[in-house]
Amino acid sequence: MLRETVDRRNGSIRASGRLTLAGADLLRGTAESLHGNGHVRVVLDLRDVRVADDAGLEVLRGLGQEFAARGGELVVRHAPVTV
Template identity: 80%
Template sequence: MLSETVDRRTGSIRASGRLTVLGADLLRGTAESLHGSGHHRIVLDLRDVRDADDAGLEVIRGLGEDLAARGGELVVHGAPEA
């Protein structure tokens, strides 16, 4: 199970737990919301994620590409390996 802590002031998200495609979709929605509210740079802290599957990591990679295509940036700290 993945949980997230969001700082709407700074545009950052800290995740903990296990990153699956469902958890990554949750993070994507939060990041999209932050971007939509004016944050162009979103920081995603995954240092407390204990493991991740390939599908979850692919969602995060796609999020970075989607934000970049709209002039945003996704900065990921501590991305685990699948």
Template identity: 55%
Template sequence: MLHTHDRALVATLDRSAGTIRVSGHLTSLGADLVRGTADQLRSDGHLRVTLDVRGVRAADDEGWAVLRELHRDFRRDGGELLIRG
């Protein structure tokens, strides 16, 4: 389980499935940490990473912007970031 210093965000990683489950309040800081985790999964060979945001109770615009940019980066590099939520 990955906990951010943003006390309201928790991200749980399933490395074998390539899935990150996020819950709580998503800010740009938390989204940057999620980005780092997704990038690490991609580096580990996952062409498809699933980001499950169904547990996000609140998010700021900057947090969503980071995730949209991450989605574009995956597509540009030939990968796929699936965002559920």
């Protein structure tokens, strides 16, 4: 299960738990919401994510590309190793 802590003021998300496709979709929605509310740069901190699957990380890579195409930036910190 993935949990997130959102800092709407600074445009950041801190995730913990297991990153799967479902968890990545949750993070995507939150990042999109922050971006839509005026944060050009959204920081996603994965330091407390200990396990991730390829599908979850692929969603985040795609989201980063989508942000860049719209003139934004998704910064992913401490990306875990996939299983």
